[in-house]
Amino acid sequence: MIDASPSLEAAKGISGRELLVYLEGKGWKARPSKVDGISIVSKEFPGANERAEFIVPIKAGFSDEQRRIADALRTIAQIDGCSEAEIASKVKEAKAKSVASISPKSSESERRTKGNFWVIGSEFGSMNFHKLVEGSAQVQGPFKTRKEAEDAWRVVSEENRHKAGVRFSIIEEPSSVSRRTGSPLSRG
Amino acid sequence: MSLPREHLLDELATAYVQALAAAAGATIAVNRRDYGVDGTLKHIVTTTGDRFAESGFPVDFQLKGTTTAISEGSEITYDLKVRNYDLIVERELLAAPYYLFLVCFPADAGRWIVQKSEELILYASAYWWTGVGRASSNLSTIRIRVPEAQSLSVRSLEEILQAARQRFVP
Numbered sequence: 001m002i003d004a005s006p007s008l009e010a011a012k013g014i015s016g017r018e019l020l021v022y023l024e025g026k027g028w029k030a031r032p033s034k035v036d037g038i039s040i041v042s043k044e045f046p047g048a049n050e051r052a053e054f055i056v057p058i059k060a061g062f063s064d065e066q067r068r069i070a071d072a073l074r075t076i077a078q079i080d081g082c083s084e085a086e087i088a089s090k091v092k093e094a095k096a097k098s099v100a101s102i103s104p105k106s107s108e109s110e111r112r113t114k115g116n117f118w119v120i121g122s123e124f125g126s127m128n129f130h131k132l133v134e135g136s137a138q139v140q141g142p143f144k145t146r147k148e149a150e151d152a153w154r155v156v157s158e159e160n161r162h163k164a165g166v167r168f169s170i171i172e173e174p175s176s177v178s179r180r181t182g183s184p185l186s187r188g
Numbered sequence: 189m190s191l192p193r194e195h196l197l198d199e200l201a202t203a204y205v206q207a208l209a210a211a212a213g214a215t216i217a218v219n220r221r222d223y224g225v226d227g228t229l230k231h232i233v234t235t236t237g238d239r240f241a242e243s244g245f246p247v248d249f250q251l252k253g254t255t256t257a258i259s260e261g262s263e264i265t266y267d268l269k270v271r272n273y274d275l276i277v278e279r280e281l282l283a284a285p286y287y288l289f290l291v292c293f294p295a296d297a298g299r300w301i302v303q304k305s306e307e308l309i310l311y312a313s314a315y316w317w318t319g320v321g322r323a324s325s326n327l328s329t330i331r332i333r334v335p336e337a338q339s340l341s342v343r344s345l346e347e348i349l350q351a352a353r354q355r356f357v358p
Contacts, residue, residue, distance in 0.1 A: 004217035078241035
């Protein structure tokens with residue numbers, strides 16, 4: 001039997017989204033699962049009998065989220081031959097570097113902007129992206145920073161990478177609209 | 189010096205499920221401090237450098253060793269603590285599957301384990317159960333009825349792991 005305690009401890013403070021960004025930088029491939037908000041992450045290894053894979057919740061709110069992140073940390077640690085705590089540190093380092101790499105222009109833009117960010121997208125019925133497939137529109141957000149929106153955009157784009165007609169964009173709320181109505185995307 | 193009866197029951201129930209899981213090509217990750225989930229089953233794959241790693245789609249479980257389950261016709265009845273029951277039935281449908289593994293021993297502790305020169309026998313039968321619904325309004329326990337067909341075996345564990353895969357893989 002495997003002691004899950006170190007992995008559960010290491011999983012504290014790590015979101016599935018952060019883990020996914022780290023894994024994609026290490027050559028792991030994410031694909032959508034049947035369950036909205038959960039990605040299947042896999043990697044082939046030379047000489048292995050089959051690929052390694054596991055699930056990562058990329059939306060918050062699943063009651064077993066930390067347990068699934070702990071599962072993932074154990075698998076990565078077993079493959080890399082190190083501890084779950086070391087993997088967790090690398091995930092946190094990758095997150096910190098990602099935040100620091102936002103350009104001065106972006107930082108200035110974020111300081112100036114009070115509005116939220118949204119990720120919007122849809123499946124398009126034409127390859128010139130002019131006609132939506134009815135009922136396929138998706139909206140994620142609001143996100144307080146462009147970085148959070150970019151992370152969400154990266155995940156949802158990766159999930160739909162195999163669908164040529166699907167495209168997502170990041171939309172920034174104008175701050176004046178934000179103060180008056182709350183959201184340009186809100187209905188009614 | 190022998191273990192306390194309840195402790196021995198837990199250890200033997202764990203050994204029973206661990207043996208089945210190993211034969212099914214799976215491993216069990218346990219966390220002694222996590223009182224909601226006793227273990228998580230996952231497959232094992234060989235990766236680079238002959239390293240072994242957990243892989244695939246997780247199955248969480250509670251494990252109960254008992255001498256009080258009753259066989260009634262084609263069902264096993266067992267009084268499960270309400271808290272344990274609620275944890276299972278209230279697990280979101282979209283989260284990883286969550287089961288009760290019930291390992292039933294006879295009342296006589298002297299019969300639980302017998303070692304012979306070429307055999308190690310656990311005199312127990314095991315079953316799996318899961319459910320979906322609302323939390324129980326009972327105060328202490330709730331009686332669950334487990335069909336005898338839901339026997340826990342190498343084959344049923346493989347099927348449970350396969351079902352976990354089908355929950356997620358499009």
